[in-house]
Structure formats: structure tokens, C-alpha cells
Amino acid sequence: MGYSLGEVTVVLSEKGILLGDETYIQRQGDRIEHLATDSRKISFAASSLFFALTTATRDGQNFIQQAYDAGVRNFILHQPPDDRQALPDANLLVVTDTTLALQQLATYHRNRFTYPVIGITGSNGKTIVKEWLNFLLEDRFKIVRSPRSFNSQIGVPLSVWEMSDEDQLGIFEAGISTVREMQYLQPVIAPTIGILTNIGNAHDSGFNNKKEKLREKLLLFKKAQIIFYTAEKDWIHDEMERQFKGSPIRLKRIGHDTDADLVLLSATVNEQTHTTEMATLIKVTDGQHKQARYTIPFTDQAAIQNASICQAVITYLGMPAAAFNEKASNLPVIDMRLQVLPAINHCSVINDSYSLDQNSLQVALDLLNQQLPSKTLILSDIPGLHGQDNAFAYEEMAALIHNKHVHRLITIGPEWQKFAEHLNVPVLEQYGSTTAFTAGFQPGQFKDEAILLKGARAFGFEAIFYLLREKVHQTRLEINLTAIVHNQKIYRSLLHPNVKMMAMVKAFAYGSGLLEMASVLQYHNIDYLAVAYADEGVALRNGGITVPVMVMNMDEYGFETLVAHGLEPEIYSFRLLNQFIHFLNSQGLSQYPIHIKLDTGMHRLGFDPAEVASLAEQLSQQRTVYVKSVFSHFTSSEDEHDDHFSLRQGSLLIEGCEILETALGYTFIRHIANSAAIARFPQFQLDMVRLGIGLYGINTTHEDLPLRTVATLKATIAQIKELAPGETVGYNRMGKVDKKTRVATIRIGYADGFSRMLGNGRGQVWLHDKICPVIGNVCMDMTMVDISAVAAAREGDEVEIFGPHLPVQQMAAASGTSSYEIFTSIGQRINRIYVED
Numbered sequence: 053m054g055y056s057l058g059e060v061t062v063v064l065s066e067k068g069i070l071l072g073d074e075t076y077i078q079r080q081g082d083r084i085e086h087l088a089t090d091s092r093k094i095s096f097a098a099s100s101l102f103f104a105l106t107t108a109t110r111d112g113q114n115f116i117q118q119a120y121d122a123g124v125r126n127f128i129l130h131q132p133p134d135d136r137q138a139l140p141d142a143n144l145l146v147v148t149d150t151t152l153a154l155q156q157l158a159t160y161h162r163n164r165f166t167y168p169v170i171g172i173t174g175s176n177g178k179t180i181v182k183e184w185l186n187f188l189l190e191d192r193f194k195i196v197r198s199p200r201s202f203n204s205q206i207g208v209p210l211s212v213w214e215m216s217d218e219d220q221l222g223i224f225e226a227g228i229s230t231v232r233e234m235q236y237l238q239p240v241i242a243p244t245i246g247i248l249t250n251i252g253n254a255h256d257s258g259f260n261n262k263k264e265k266l267r268e269k270l271l272l273f274k275k276a277q278i279i280f281y282t283a284e285k286d287w288i289h290d291e292m293e294r295q296f297k298g299s300p301i302r303l304k305r306i307g308h309d310t311d312a313d314l315v316l317l318s319a320t321v322n323e324q325t326h327t328t329e330m331a332t333l334i335k336v337t338d339g340q341h342k343q344a345r346y347t348i349p350f351t352d353q354a355a356i357q358n359a360s361i362c363q364a365v366i367t368y369l370g371m372p373a374a375a376f377n378e379k380a381s382n383l384p385v386i387d388m389r390l391q392v393l394p395a396i397n398h399c400s401v402i403n404d405s406y407s408l409d410q411n412s413l414q415v416a417l418d419l420l421n422q423q424l425p426s427k428t429l430i431l432s433d434i435p436g437l438h439g440q441d442n443a444f445a446y447e448e449m450a451a452l453i454h455n456k457h458v459h460r461l462i463t464i465g466p467e468w469q470k471f472a473e474h475l476n477v478p479v480l481e482q483y484g485s486t487t488a489f490t491a492g493f494q495p496g497q498f499k500d501e502a503i504l505l506k507g508a509r510a511f512g513f514e515a516i517f518y519l520l521r522e523k524v525h526q527t528r529l530e531i532n533l534t535a536i537v538h539n540q541k542i543y544r545s546l547l548h549p550n551v552k553m554m555a556m557v558k559a560f561a562y563g564s565g566l567l568e569m570a571s572v573l574q575y576h577n578i579d580y581l582a583v584a585y586a587d588e589g590v591a592l593r594n595g596g597i598t599v600p601v602m603v604m605n606m607d608e609y610g611f612e613t614l615v616a617h618g619l620e621p622e623i624y625s626f627r628l629l630n631q632f633i634h635f636l637n638s639q640g641l642s643q644y645p646i647h648i649k650l651d652t653g654m655h656r657l658g659f660d661p662a663e664v665a666s667l668a669e670q671l672s673q674q675r676t677v678y679v680k681s682v683f684s685h686f687t688s689s690e691d692e693h694d695d696h697f698s699l700r701q702g703s704l705l706i707e708g709c710e711i712l713e714t715a716l717g718y719t720f721i722r723h724i725a726n727s728a729a730i731a732r733f734p735q736f737q738l739d740m741v742r743l744g745i746g747l748y749g750i751n752t753t754h755e756d757l758p759l760r761t762v763a764t765l766k767a768t769i770a771q772i773k774e775l776a777p778g779e780t781v782g783y784n785r786m787g788k789v790d791k792k793t794r795v796a797t798i799r800i801g802y803a804d805g806f807s808r809m810l811g812n813g814r815g816q817v818w819l820h821d822k823i824c825p826v827i828g829n830v831c832m833d834m835t836m837v838d839i840s841a842v843a844a845a846r847e848g849d850e851v852e853i854f855g856p857h858l859p860v861q862q863m864a865a866a867s868g869t870s871s872y873e874i875f876t877s878i879g880q881r882i883n884r885i886y887v888e889d
Contacts, residue, residue, distance in 0.1 A: 084126055087154065087213050089206060091115040092575065093418050095455045097123025103154045104129045105206065109541040112150065128153050151205060152236070158209030159239045165215050169222040170365070171243025171276070173234075173269045175252035177358050178203060178225040183386045184362045185223055186407075188379050192371065193221040194436065199411040200390075201889065203227035208237050214411055226272050230258030234271040245368070246273035246301075247361055248281035251288060263291060270295050278302040280364050282357050285309055304368075306360045313339050314364050321351045331381075332356060336363065346377045359383065384509070390419050392533075392568070392886035394522040397499040400424060400568075400886075401520045405505045405513030408434055410449055416506055417456040419888050422533075422575040423502030424567075425596035429458045430516060432486075432507030433465030442467070450474035459501075464489055464511055490515050527767040527800050528883035530855075531564045533572050535760035535889075539747050540576060542757055543730050551737045552721065554580035556744035558588060558604065563875040564748065564763060565884045567595040574599050582742065586610040589619040602647050602681075611635040615644070620680060624649040624657040626667070633676045645680035648712070652684040652704040652724075653697060664708045668715035681721035681740065682709050690728035690752040698729070702736040731755040750861065750871050763875065764855030765882075767800040767817075769847050770834065781836050782828025786812055789827075794840045796824075798851050801833040805877035806853065807867045810835075814866045818852035820844050 086100040089112065094100055102119045104112030104127065116133055126143045130150050133139060147153045162169075170185065172178045179201045186195055196219040198211040203225040211224055226237045251266050259265040266288060273279050279296070283289040284307045292303055306314045317335040330351045337343045348359045359380065366376055384406065395401040400423055404416045408431075420427050431453075434445050450471060453461060460479035463469070469482050483489040486507075493516075503520060507513040544553065555578050556562070561569035570581055570592050582602045583589050589601045590613060603614060606621040608631045614621055615636075623629045623646045636644050648667070651658030659667055671679060684705040688694040702724055709722050722738040727746030729736055732753055745752060749762040773795050781787030781795055789795075798817065800806045806815070808830045815826040817837050824837045839845045854860040854874070864871045 087157075087210055088119065088124065089154070089210070091118040091122060093414075094119060094122045094124060095414060095452050098125070100124050101126045101128065103127075103150050105150050105154070106130060109545045154206065154209045155236050155240050158212045159242075162212050162215065162240060162242055165217070165219075165222075167220050167222070168245060168369075169224065169241060169243050170245045170247060171241045171272050172223070172225040172247040172249065173227065173272050174247075174249030175265075177249040177354060178227065180355075180386045181247060181249055181358050181361055182223050182225050183406075184358065184383055185365060187384060188362060188366050188376065189221065189369065189371065190436065192369075194219050195221045195223060197223040198225050199409075199415050201225065201227075205233060205236060209240050211411075212240050228258075228268060231264065231268055234268050238272050238274060241272065242275060243272065244277050245365065246276040246279035247365065248273075248279065248292075249358065249361065250282060263287065266291050267295065273301065276301055278304060278368065280304045280306065280361055280368075282306045282361060285311065304364055306357075306364055314360065316356075316360060317343070319356050334359065336360065338367075344373055346380045348380055348383050350383070389532075389534075389887040389889050390416060392419070392423065392502075392888075394883055394885075395498070395503060395520045396495050396522055399498050399501050399503055399520070401503045401505060401517065403505050403513075403517045403521075405432075405507040405511070405517065406509060408432060408506055408508045410445070410452065413449065413506055414452060414456075416504055417452070417458070419533075420458075420502055420504045421456065422571050424500065424571075426459055426501035427457070428460040428462065428498070428501050428503045429453065430462045430464065430489075430503065430505050430507070430513070431468070432463075432511040432513065433467040435508040435510060443471075446471040447474050450476070453477065462489070464507065464513075486512050486515055490519060493519050495519075522883075526883075527765075527804060528885050529563070529878055530764040530766065531568070531884060531886050532760070532762050532764070533886055533888045535749060535762045536569065536572055536747060537576055538760045539749055539762065540573070540578075540743065542759060543727070543741070543743050543746055546730055546734070547741065548734065548737050552579035552740035554578075554582055554602070554723065554740055554742045555747055556582050556742060557592075558582060558584035559876045562745065562748050562872065563878045565886070566591055567597070568884070568886055570597045571595070579740065586614050586617075586619060589614070590617050593617040593619070600645075600680075606632075608632075608635070615639065615641065620645045620647060622647045622649050622657075623677075624651075624659065626659075626663070626670075629667075629670070629677075633674065636676045642676050644677050646677045647680055648682045650682065650684045650705055650708045652701040652708075654685045654687050656685070658684065659708075661704055661708060664711050668712045671712070672715040672717070678718075679712065679716060679720045681723060682712055683721075683723040683742075684708075686724060686726055686729055689726055689732060692732075692754075698733060702733065705736075706738075728753045731757060745872060748875065761856045761859075763860065765800075765853040765878065766855070767798045767835075767851050767853055769796045769845065769849050769851060770799050771797045772839070772845065772847055773797075780828070782811075783831065784829060787828025787836065792840075793827075793838055794842075794845075795827060795836050796839045796845060796851075797834050797836050799833070800835055800853060801831045803832045804879040804882055805874070806830055806835055807869075807877075809867045809869075810863070815863065816858065816866075818855075818857040819849065823858075824851075 084099055084101045086096045088094050088100040088102045089105050102124045104116060113129060116127060117138060120139050120142060125141060128145045128147055128150055132146055172182055182197055186197055196215050202211045208226055215222055224241045226241060228234050251262055279301060283305055296303060304313045306312060308316050315337045317337055320333045322331055322333060331347050331349050332351050333347050335345045390402055390404055392400050392402050402419060454476045458477055461475060461477045462481045464483050464486050466484055505513050505517055555573050557566055557570050560566050566588060574597055578599060580600050582604060584605050586603050589603050592601055601619050602622060603619050604622045649658040651660055686698055686701055689698050705724050713719060721740050723740040723742060725736050725741040727744050730741050749759045751757045751759050775789050775793045775795055777791050779789055802808045810826055811829040813825045816823050819839060820842045822842045824839050826835055827838045828836050852858055854863045860871050860874050864874050
């Protein structure tokens with residue numbers, strides 16, 4: 053069976069794809085079973101087809117060699133490679149649009165299967181509905197589904213590619229951010245069953261109005277048999293009726309009015325017996341007035357809506373009401389992010405023990421590979437396998453683990469013990485059950501390593517997670533690693549070709565975690581890192597960071613440490629230069645890289661412009677050091693009122709570089725642009741830029757940059773009190789109430805970085821979609837807030853201190869300081885938790 057991508061034919065066989073000349077490829081034995089789009093995440097190189105995708109920030113064509121060196125031999129490119137001789141035995145297929153080729157190939161693959169496929173779209177809730185359907189139906193069908201939230205133009209075809217003859221049901225989600233995107237995803241998924249979760253504000257900027265957004269999303273269902281959606285008799289319902297009028301597609305509406313196909317009669321919130329947990333009893337009736345009732349362990353309206361959609365769909369698929377009721381009461385919390393949490397003995401742990409399959413394991417292992425050098429995987433048996441599927445699945449997963457370079461593997465369950473011979477890892481430990489592992493657990497077994505927990509729900513890995521997780525302060529700072537990568541890409545998209553990027557990770561990476569941030573940035577090909585002091589650089593080297601590191605504050609007492617760890621110093625004075633040259637000569641070292649700092653107006657550190665000629669002469673007469681870069685620092689690149697001064701600074705740096713380059717006879721990296729200047733002064737991007745606060749999601753300019761919030765500080769409510777008029781709150785009775793007031797004490801204080809300046813109404817927190825002011829003085833470890841407007845608040849609830857609802861800039865303004873100080877003041881006792889969307 054052949055399929056054309058441009059002028060190239062892709063030939064499918066039962067076991068995979070044959071490329072180009074079928075006879076030649078068969079003779080070579082290269083069957084393609086895996087699709088790759090990221091050269092860093094290739095697990096099965098020999099059987100992978102690499103698509104050189106072009107995005108707003110990267111051209112996959114630049115990573116062909118890296119993929120080739122990893123063992124890939126089959127490529128789909130948008131232009132011939134610059135050096136064909138460097139890829140001597142590669143099969144190269146050139147097409148006009150590599151993303152379209154990926155989608156077309158997935159479409160061809162999708163059309164081979166006739167079992168039901170559920171397609172889900174909407175503004176919110178897609179992943180939750182998908183995972184809940186999987187939870188409800190996993191005992192009845194062998195399901196293939198999108199891993200996590202793979203719903204993009206690239207994620208959808210990669211998900212659909214995993215369909216196989218052994219599966220019985222597909223569940224895929226599709227997300228779009230602008231018009232004309234769904235037309236490419238519809239044939240890839242080709243759902244027989246459609247689900248529209250809702251239409252909200254997400255991605256509004258990509259459409260003229262919400263009706264246009266709805267019409268675009270509905271394109272996914274144009275060949276479906278039935279569509280489930282939640283709506284009253286409103287504009288969504290009217291548009292659905294208009295779009296599918298005269299169509300054979302059946303519409304199933306879920307709503308409160310009596311004309312709905314599934315009528316939501318009531319949703320009553322009840323407190324669970326003997327617990328502090330809440331649940332909702334939902335009563336519904338169908339078009340034949342047949343009533344049903346079930347309980348879900350959630351109380352929010354979004355969960356009620358999502359559960360109602362699931363109930364309608366599984367009824368259509370034939371699941372008995374009694375079976376649904378039993379499972380609905382145990383619907384799991386779906387955290388759509390992978391979290392990296394602090395663990396015992398300087399370890400970190402990724403808790404992904406919600407489900408287990410080949411795709412989700414690969415995603416989790418890719419995150420593990422961005423963590424500490426020593427990597428441990430704790431893995432359960434694979435659920436739901438029967439007959440011949442069993443051996444193949446275990447052997448394939450064992451190969452993936454080997455290819456991802458896991459150092460230590462701990463298996464839980466009897467099946468893995470049967471396949472031990474396939475587990476080619478340096479250290480292998482096997483246990484028959486979770487209980488067997490926890491019974492013999494010793495904390496000393498784990499030290500200075502990254503641990504991935506990956507198990508099926510039935511194995512109860514929560515018990516292992518509890519043993520591994522560090523038990524500290526409940527207050528936590530969530531760092532979104534996906535947002536870090538997104539922001540880095542936004543700034544990269546602004547750079548001229550071949551401009552390098554240095555990331556600032558000084559001051560504990562602006563409070564976000566030095567090694568954690570550096571590991572992610574190194575994984576995403578940062579060119580340079582910068583720290584303030586040598587000990588920060590040592591921590592990076594000890595943590596497995598190999599990219600060049602510039603140390604910005606150096607003195608003679610740190611020279612030996614610096615050289616021993618391959619760190620590169622900033623040199624800002626003749627005294628420091630002479631001291632460093634003297635030290636290197638005493639060690640018999642030469643040609644050591646240094647970075648020259650010029651003072652163009654900051655007047656903090658650096659050689660004055662008048663000293664550059666003398667500096668050039670001295671450097672040209674020695675070979676002990678060589679100049680890696682020459683740079684300076686803008687004073688106020690974000691302030692348009694100082695643009696004339698910034699322009700003068702940039703000119704002074706360029707003039708100084710010309711003098712030094714002429715004297716030295718070689719070129720070096722020039723850099724002055726910080727986060728603000730990258731956007732505002734593109735002419736001063738030069739050879740490299742230094743990305744600091746912008747990386748962490750703070751835009752200090754008026755430029756429209758779609759940065760994402762990286763850090764979210766959260767605390768919990770320790771206690772709630774009801775105060776009568778006239779009572780006071782906190783030290784010195786500064787918080788006075790003149791009416792009945794509900795006050796919550798939250799677990800954060802000025803020792804954690806929540807400034808005393810935020811007391812007495814100046815500071816605010818976010819709780820249950822409401823702003824709550826601070827009342828009274830901020831204490832060392834606790835803060836009181838007025839929660840009178842939040843009737844649903846309970847002890848133990850989470851409170852956002854800053855984050856997506858309360859920007860850190862707002863907290864900084866209330867404190868009379870900057871976002872930099874807020875970030876770097878977050879106490880070390882605060883848990884840093886790393887999440888990946």
C-alpha cells in the first residue's frame with residue numbers, strides 16, 4: 053500500500069513503513085515503527101522516521117545530524133541537507149511541508165482501523181474528560197489515547213500513530229488556537245464519536261469571536277456519528293443546531309432545561325461520612341424520563357459538567373448504570389502536569405503513578421532525563437495485557453528503558469520478574485508487590501538521585517511516594533518547566549540568525565532552583581549559563597551541567613575552585629586580570645577562557661572606556677588567557693526615557709570590542725542585551741544575549757510578548773475563625789474588624805519572603821476565585837487574611853500568594869520593591885515543586 057508525500061511514496065507493510073524504493077529498504081531491513089520530531093527524545097533510532105519540523109522558534113533541519121548520530125537513518129525534510137556526504141547511508145525524503153506530511157501519514161494510518169474513535173475538543177476539560185473516560189472504560193476496552201495533553205498540530209498525529217489492531221477504542225483530544233487549524237486535525241482523528249467540553253476564553257485572540265471559535269472546533273466532528281455537548285438553550289445550542297441541520301449526525305445535549313437529551317436535575321454537595329472530603333450527588337434523566345443518580349468525589353461545576361458528559365458517553369457505549377455508579381464515586385484527580393518534588397536524601401521524585409503504557413512512560417522518562425545525573429525508575433507491571441500482547445509489550449518497554457539510559461530499575465509485580473532477562477540496566481531490583489517493597493524500605497537506599505515512580509493505579513504507588521517524599525513546609529513554590537521552555541522559545545524567536553543565548557541562573561536561579569533550572573536549560577540547548585559566584589558554578593558541575601558557565605563575581609580566593617571545575621571568570625579590572633594570570637602561570641596553564649567586562653555607564657564593575665587601549669595591549673602580549681567574550685550591562689534598557697543613554701552604551705561596547713579585536717587578532721563573543729533589550733534593541737543582540745527575568749515570565753517592557761507565568765507561590769489555610777465586630781487580629785491589634793468577619797490563618801510569613809510591608813490590607817491572596825486582603829500584621833511564619841467573601845473556604849484549602857491570578861508584579865508593587873527581590877526572597881524552607889504540562 054503506497055501513500056504519496058509530495059513526490060515520495062511511503063509504503064506500508066503490516067509491521068511498519070517502508071520508505072522510497074521498497075526493494076532497497078527491505079534488503080536493508082529498515083522498517084519504520086516510530087515517528088520522531090525531537091532529536092533529544094529518540095528512543096528507537098533504527099526504526100524511527102525523523103520529521104524535520106519547522107516552528108516559529110526552531111527549524112528541525114538544523115538537528116538532522118544530531119538525529120543521524122543517534123542512529124536515525126530515515127528522514128523527511130523540507131529541503132535537501134547542506135552536506136549530503138555527512139549522512140552517507142540515510143534515506144532522505146524532501147517534501148514541501150513536513151508538518152503536513154506528518155499529519156497525512158497519521159491520517160493514512162488512522163484509516164486502517166474501524167473501531168470507534170472518540171474525538172474531544174473544547175476550551176477546557178479535554179484532558180480530564182479523556183482520562184476519566186479511560187478510567188471508566190479501561191476494564192471493558194483496550195484503549196489507545198493521547199498521552200497527557202498531546203492535542204496540537206504535532207501532538208495529535210503522534211498520538212494517532214499509536215493505534216494498532218489490538219486496540220478496541222481510541223480517545224484523542226484536539227486543541228486549536230486559531231482558524232484553519234482544525235481542518236488538518238479532523239482527518240487525522242476522524243472521530244466516530246464527538247465530545248465538545250465547553251467554549252471558554254482560552255485562545256480568544258486567535259478568533260474574531262466565540263461563534264467563530266465554536267464553528268472551527270466543530271469541524272472536528274463533520275464525519276462523526278454522534279456528538280455529546282453541554283449547553284442550555286443558548287448560543288452554543290443554536291449554533292450546534294445550525295451547523296448540523298439536515299445532517300445524519302445525532303446531537304446529544306446535556307443541560308438543565310427539560311428539552312435536553314440528558315437533563316441535569318440536581319447536583320447536591322455533601323460531606324463524605326467520617327472524612328473531611330466533599331462529594332456531589334448528581335441526579336439526571338434522559339429523554340425517556342428514565343432517572344439515574346450517581347456520586348462523584350468533586351464539588352466544582354467543571355467536574356460536574358465533565359462527569360455528566362462521561363456518563364452520557366459510557367451509556368451510549370453500553371456500560372451498565374450500576375458499573376458506572378461504582379466507578380464514578382472513585383473518579384481520580386487528574387493532574388495534567390508531571391511534578392518534580394523534593395525527596396529524601398537530596399533526591400527528587402517524579403510521581404506519575406496514575407497510569408502505565410509505552411507512550412506515557414516515554415514522556416515521563418524524557419522529563420527524568422532532564423534531572424539529576426543518577427536516575428532511578430520504579431516501575432509496576434503493565435495492566436490489561438492478555439495472551440500474545442504480554443511478551444511483546446514487556447520486551448518493547450524493556451528496550452525503551454535501556455535506550456533512555458536508566459541507571460537503576462526497580463520493578464514491582466510478578467510479571468516483570470518473568471522478563472528480567474530483557475532488562476538491560478546497570479542495577480536491577482525486583483519485588484513481587486508494592487507491599488514487599490515498602491516492608492523492606494530503607495531511606496539510605498536513595499541518595500542524590502532522580503526517581504521516577506511509574507505504575508498502574510492498582511499497584512498503589514502512593515505508599516512508595518509517601519516514603520520518598522520529603523516531609524517539610526506545606527507552603528510551596530510551583531515552577532512550571534513547560535513555561536520556562538516556552539519563554540525561552542519566545543525570546544529565541546526574536547533573535548537574529550546565529551545569535552547565542554546565555555541564561556542567568558544566579559541567586560538560586562532567581563529563587564527557582566539552581567540545578568533544576570540549569571538542567572532544563574541545558575536539555576533545551578542553552579549556549580551559556582551565568583552565575584554570580586564560583587560555588588554556584590561548582591554546584592552546577594557537580595549536578596552534571598556541562599555547558600559553559602560564566603562566573604560574574606570572582607576573587608583570587610576562588611581561582612583554584614574555578615579552574616578545577618572548568619568555570620569561566622568575568623574579568624573587570626587590571627588587578628583581577630593580573631592576579632588570575634599569575635595564578636594560571638603558577639599552575640602551568642595557558643589559553644584559559646575569560647570574559648572581559650566593560651563599564652559603559654552602569655558604574656558597578658568593569659574596565660572604563662579610557663582603559664580599553666591599555667587592556668588591549670596587555671592582552672595581546674600574553675597567551676595565558678584568551679578572551680571568550682567582551683560584554684557590558686545596560687542600566688535601563690526597559691525605560692524609553694533613557695533610550696539615548698542605552699544607545700550610547702551599546703555604541704561604547706562596540707567601539708571597545710573593535711579596539712580589542714584589532715589588538716588580539718581574533719574574534720570573540722560580544723554581548724550587552726538583557727531581556728528587555730532583546731525586544732527593544734535588536735541592533736544590540738550582537739553575538740549573544742543574556743536572558744534573565746524574562747525567562748521567568750516577567751516582561752519589563754511595553755512590547756507584547758506572550759510570556760507564561762513560571763512561578764506560583766501557594767500556601768494552605770491552617771485555621772479559620774469567626775470574629776465579632778470590635779475584635780482585633782494579630783500583633784499590636786493592628787487588624788480591627790467592624791463587622792462579623794471570617795479570618796483564615798495561612799502558612800506563610802516574612803521568614804518565607806512574604807514581606808511585613810504586605811500587612812494591614814496592602815497585600816492580597818487568591819482563594820476560590822476571590823481576592824482576599826491581609827488583615828493585621830504579617831507574622832514570622834503565619835499571615836491572617838479576611839475570607840468573609842469566600843463562604844466555601846475550609847481549613848486545608850490552598851491559597852495563591854502570587855501566580856497566574858495574582859501577578860508577582862502586583863505583590864512587588866504593594867511591597868515597594870521589584871519582582872527580582874520577591875523571587876529571590878522566597879525562603880529556602882519553601883518546597884520547590886517542578887511541574888511539566
